[in-house]
Amino acid sequence: xxxxxLFYIFAALTLGGGVLTITRRSAVHSAIWLITSLLGVAxxxxxxxxxxxxxxxxxxxxxxxxxxxxxxxxxxNLDQAAKEKRFSGQKWIALACxxxxxxxxxxxxxxxxxxxxxxxPSIAGENLGNSEHVSRVLFSQYLLPFExxxxxxxxxxxxxxxxxxxxx
Amino acid sequence: xxxxxxxxxxxxxxxxxxxxxxxxxxxPLTGRNRKALLGVLALVGAYCAWxxxxxxxANPGPAFGGMVTVDGFATFFRLLVCAIGFLTVxxxxxxxxxxxxxxxxxxxxxxxxxxxxxxMAVSGELVLIFLGLEISSISTYILAGFLREDAKSNEASLKxxxxxxxxxxxxxxxxxxxYGATGSTKLVVIxxxxxxxxxxxxxxxxxxxxxxxxxxxxxxxxPFQVWTPDVYQGAPSPVTAYLSTGPKAAAFAxxxxxxxxxxxxxxxxxxxLLWTCALLSMTIGNFAALVQTDIKRMLAYSSIAHAGxxxxxxxxxxxxxxxxxxxxxxxxxxxxxxxxxxxxxLSGRREQYVAxxxxxxxxxxxxxxxxxxxxxxxxxxxxxxxxxxxxxxxIFRAAVNADLLWLAVLGLLxxxxxxxxxxxxxxxMYMQEPKEEVTIEPVPATLAATLVLAAxxxxxxxxxxxxxLDFATRSASFSRQ
Numbered sequence: 001x002x003x004x005x006l007f008y009i010f011a012a013l014t015l016g017g018g019v020l021t022i023t024r025r026s027a028v029h030s031a032i033w034l035i036t037s038l039l040g041v042a043x044x045x046x047x048x049x050x051x052x053x054x055x056x057x058x059x060x061x062x063x064x065x066x067x068x069x070x071x072x073x074x075x076x077n078l079d080q081a082a083k084e085k086r087f088s089g090q091k092w093i094a095l096a097c098x099x100x101x102x103x104x105x106x107x108x109x110x111x112x113x114x115x116x117x118x119x120x121p122s123i124a125g126e127n128l129g130n131s132e133h134v135s136r137v138l139f140s141q142y143l144l145p146f147e148x149x150x151x152x153x154x155x156x157x158x159x160x161x162x163x164x165x166x167x168x
Numbered sequence: 169x170x171x172x173x174x175x176x177x178x179x180x181x182x183x184x185x186x187x188x189x190x191x192x193x194x195x196p197l198t199g200r201n202r203k204a205l206l207g208v209l210a211l212v213g214a215y216c217a218w219x220x221x222x223x224x225x226a227n228p229g230p231a232f233g234g235m236v237t238v239d240g241f242a243t244f245f246r247l248l249v250c251a252i253g254f255l256t257v258x259x260x261x262x263x264x265x266x267x268x269x270x271x272x273x274x275x276x277x278x279x280x281x282x283x284x285x286x287x288m289a290v291s292g293e294l295v296l297i298f299l300g301l302e303i304s305s306i307s308t309y310i311l312a313g314f315l316r317e318d319a320k321s322n323e324a325s326l327k328x329x330x331x332x333x334x335x336x337x338x339x340x341x342x343x344x345x346x347y348g349a350t351g352s353t354k355l356v357v358i359x360x361x362x363x364x365x366x367x368x369x370x371x372x373x374x375x376x377x378x379x380x381x382x383x384x385x386x387x388x389x390x391p392f393q394v395w396t397p398d399v400y401q402g403a404p405s406p407v408t409a410y411l412s413t414g415p416k417a418a419a420f421a422x423x424x425x426x427x428x429x430x431x432x433x434x435x436x437x438x439x440x441l442l443w444t445c446a447l448l449s450m451t452i453g454n455f456a457a458l459v460q461t462d463i464k465r466m467l468a469y470s471s472i473a474h475a476g477x478x479x480x481x482x483x484x485x486x487x488x489x490x491x492x493x494x495x496x497x498x499x500x501x502x503x504x505x506x507x508x509x510x511x512x513x514l515s516g517r518r519e520q521y522v523a524x525x526x527x528x529x530x531x532x533x534x535x536x537x538x539x540x541x542x543x544x545x546x547x548x549x550x551x552x553x554x555x556x557x558x559x560x561x562x563i564f565r566a567a568v569n570a571d572l573l574w575l576a577v578l579g580l581l582x583x584x585x586x587x588x589x590x591x592x593x594x595x596x597m598y599m600q601e602p603k604e605e606v607t608i609e610p611v612p613a614t615l616a617a618t619l620v621l622a623a624x625x626x627x628x629x630x631x632x633x634x635x636x637l638d639f640a641t642r643s644a645s646f647s648r649q
Contacts, residue, residue, distance in 0.1 A: 144232045159310035
């Protein structure tokens with residue numbers, strides 16, 4: 001019962017945030033509503049007992065990517081953009097996409113959950129939380145990729161410096 | 169805790185990363201006019217990694233729980249990408265000094281990129297393959313924009329970055345769906361699941377299609393080739409040489425490994441897709457190259473066509489086809505690297521002389537460069553005594569053996585079209601008088617060494633292809649264990 005109530009609250013946050021993101025005139029307001037929407041998604045993850053995903057959602061999207069967005073908004077010239085027409089011809093394409101997704105969702109609902117086979121988690125559920133499972137796999141089976149990701153990040157950092165610095 | 173034997177199987181990647189990091193650390197400590205030392209260090213690193221690949225092949229086998237498999241196939245591509253890295257560094261040294269580009273970052277990025285490609289060749293697991301692909305891709309995105317004050321180079325970098333990220337996203341979607349369909353990211357386990365009944369076939373086919381899109385982009389096969397001419401034209405010439413060989417060879421390596429390992433009866437399910445792609449790439453590449461006036465753009469279209477030839481070998485779906493593709497990639501790497509290296513020297517400061525007309529009279533003014541460029545171009549045509557000849561020969565033979573005679577015939581017709589635009593450059597070099605003044609600097613020793621090494625490899629593969637082809641044939645049966 002409580003779960004259902006929470007689901008509706010988080011879903012409303014997600015959807016409402018999304019709608020407000022695209023309708024606000026000020027870019028900063030849009031960004032803040034996007035944060036609300038992303039937090040709503042994090043809540044939905046929590047309801048599914050995916051604590052790790054919820055944490056990543058908050059830290060990465062709300063924390064990292066949104067800060068980046070705000071920086072970009074700070075740097076670009078907003079007065080020009082605010083004067084322009086808000087919805088271009090693209091809105092029809094966007095509406096068509098939304099309609100397609102809505103139809104798909106309706107189709108799934110009408111079929112019922114029992115009709116679909118879902119992937120099973122590869123580790124049998126010991127009485128451990130989601131984060132423990134992820135970390136266990138990450139630091140045993142996937143240790144090598146985990147370590148190698150550091151080279152990827154190093155290359156990206158070098159790239160950022162090479163591209164952005166005034167004088168190398 | 170992995171033991172030393174397992175770590176030894178990752179030796180080339182470790183050496184490349186260590187040398188890459190070392191170059192970054194030493195960069196601020198070397199004086200402004202002694203940066204060439206960093207290049208020497210990069211050469212040593214690439215050479216050590218090449219030896220390291222041989223050392224780790226002395227004791228082949230899986231490591232890190234089957235994530236990494238050192239076999240003949242992996243070793244073939246490791247040796248190839250390390251050699252490409254070595255030649256790229258050697259070819260870039262004079263270019264970087266002439267254009268006053270930052271050297272430390274450049275060499276480090278090349279080494280890291282080669283490490284990523286080498287990782288792609290050796291990994292038997294999709295997450296690791298993805299990481300290798302990203303390490304290689306990100307370093308090439310940056311290298312493409314290394315002429316920071318040049319608008320074309322900026323455009324190349326940005327275009328490559330955006331489109332490349334999309335392609336990687338496609339590949340990653342494919343990986344995720346594969347995991348959903350089969351419950352594993354290990355290629356061998358995926359194959360078992362596909363043979364058994366516990367895989368979701370519809371999902372697996374969608375996943376395969378998505379990965380195909382991502383990889384076809386990386387090897388610039390049609391219809392995902394649109395980025396290639398702009399990026400190859402805008403990037404600094406030594407980088408273009410590297411782009412068109414190293415990342416491409418590695419992408420073909422994982423292409424071969426993923427599809428030959430995981431998909432049962434590759435031919436039945438994917439044959440039509442492969443030959444459509446092969447035919448489109450050959451035709452679009454060759455016919456578009458006919459009308460180019462910029463030599464870098466022409467070679468870019470030609471590299472699309474060459475990706476098409478390699479895909480012809482894929483279409484046969486046999487170990488012979490895989491071996492032919494491997495041999496071709498090796499031959500192609502050296503001839504293309506050589507051709508672009510000549511282009512990079514002749515382009516002059518800030519790449520001002522890149523039109524084919526600028527090559528008029530080169531045969532008289534710089535006989536050495538003209539002769540070498542002629543060798544590389546003839547090899548690209550596929551003239552006997554060059555590596556390109558045997559490369560094409562093995563590919564079309566594999567196609568004929570697999571009852572794809574019509575595809576082989578169309579491929580041969582395509583090569584005839586290609587001969588026209590390669591020979592046109594040779595005609596301009598030897599038979600036309602220069603229309604405008606083109607300054608050509610004397611050839612530096614490092615560049616001459618690169619050219620001689622590349623030409624040597626082209627001749628070696630063309631006169632004495634036995635050892636390399638034997639090695640490729642023996643390693644191409646990796647697929648079904």
